[in-house]
Amino acid sequence: MVEQTFTFHLGTKIVFGKNAASLAGEELSFRGHKRVLIVTDKGIINAGLLNVILKSLDKHNIDYVIFDEVPPNPPSATVVKGIEVFNSNHCDSFIAVGGGSAMDCCKAISMMIVNTGDINEYDIGGKEFTKKGPDVITIPTTSGTGSEVTQWAVITNEETHWKASIGSPHMAPAVALVDPLLTMGLPPTLTAATGIDALTHAIEAYTTKGALNGTSPITDALSLQAIKLIGENLRQAYSQGENYEARKNTMLGSMIAGMAFPQIGLGNVHALAHPLGGYYDVPHGVANAILLPYVMKFNLVACPERFADIAVAMGENITGLSVMKAAEKAVEAVERLIKDTNIPTLSSFNIKDADLERLAEDALKDGNCSANPRKTTLQNLIDIYKQANNIKLESTSELQTV
Incomplete structure (x- = not known):
């Protein structure tokens, strides 16, 4: 070998x-x-x-x-x-x-x-x-x-x-x-959006193609530690802005994630978030937070073992679960965190249905898309936008079978 x-x-x-x-x-x-x-x-x-x-x-x-x-x-x-x-x-x-x-x-x-x-x-x-x-x-x-x-x-x-x-x-x-x-004075809304932005960095860094190939063990360690720190502290930083320990640990998690992802790349969350910022000026952290669970669901099948690790880092108990069921716990943990920190919906930004294909075309050209663990088509990206924008998919959608 x-x-x-x-x-x-x-x-x-x-x-x-x-x-x-x-x-x-x-x-x-x-x-x-x-x-x-x-x-x-x-x-x-x-x-x-x-x-x-x-x-x-x-x-x-x-x-x-x-x-x-x-x-x-x-x-x-x-x-x-x-x-x-x-x-x-x-x-x-x-x-x-x-x-x-x-x-x-x-x-x-x-x-x-x-x-x-x-x-x-x-x-x-x-x-x-x-x-x-x-x-x-x-x-x-x-x-x-x-x-x-x-x-x-x-x-x-x-x-x-x-x-x-x-x-x-x-x-x-x-x-x-x-x-x-x-x-310490950061408003709750910004605390939530930036904190889940950092969580996205760590989750995507742990699940890129490069990470799956075992090309960056240092990045793996940093990513899991960042997920743990943010998962354990963001709710307190959001709801108790004066809680210094929560602020400190969330900031440490953010910095560690920042050390990790440039080494190995990101994925579809960032690829999809960038056009939302470019065309609709959606704040980057908010866009990432909105899209994260939908992209995780799409990617589960490509690396369930990695998502099971993320579930554990988020504090989930996966004892006795199959790998796929354990992986799904990671998505559930992220969805609860998003709900608990009141991240807005994509539909609140009045994204036009007619723009989704153009947004998806830009996302497909984004370098982060090529690092995503699961091969992605234009239709996949359109469907993720639709899901996030609360638009019902066609019954033949590939996403519904994941």
Whole structure:
């Protein structure tokens, strides 16, 4: 038997724990930086979450400029504007403060400071980055995307509505300051959506084609631990926002999932979620949370043993059950979590029936679809959208036989 070789990239220093954000100035000073661009959004500023960071910068005599114009599902135009702000203010480094949108946008801006062309050219399979941009320090304020430790960014092409997955080892942040205190004021709705987004990362990473081939044992261990942490703590973080231990453990699970999925890929949940964000501006975490149980049901037959493991990690008792029955427990556990955290329905976003085929066509072209454990057709994706959008399927639907 030939021993398999695997690789694992993680070029980011991680500082995790209470008051980690207060080390921003120290980390920049250590690297010789003098003037930093803070990439964030107005909600972060209004919530006062920059205060501890700015105090740290002042303490270490670091000048700063604030770019607070990052929207959800950031478009390429925001990247272009960020480049202009960075260059015109003679900055030498970055701090990204916020959720995945701010961190993704910041990483993309950094890369385009030193690489040529348009950010949209660097989608998977396109142009490759040749240089590493100025240092980025990521400071997440949600427990969901894991972007603080990934070498990927998702940027929307405004003209095509395509959400491009753009990545390179050069894109890995220099430092991630992961401070659970910054999530203490996160509203319940955002806590739920971002938490199940992180759970989706872990579940998909544990069930990709690559994971089934045994190509990433480190990723397997990280994914199961992330599922356990999120499954045990998200309800408390959602319902008891002041519960620091629940916040801390949910954030740890999110970060660990972020360490896992870039190594091995994702699957149909993300492939289907991206067009919903691109065309309908559905928040990414919400889209993932809505779609997750439907995709899990579709994928069960491809890797029931893996879903049985997920059930155990979610705290389910599978003693005496067949493998398929144990696998179904994973879906049931996720459905209960979604119900308990009041995730909205897809139909609440007024998705037009006539758009489902176009959305599915984009999903099929998404690189995550090719990593899904079960081979997927266009009709499969249309049917999953229909199920999630509460549209009755035809009796011949393949999904109904799974």
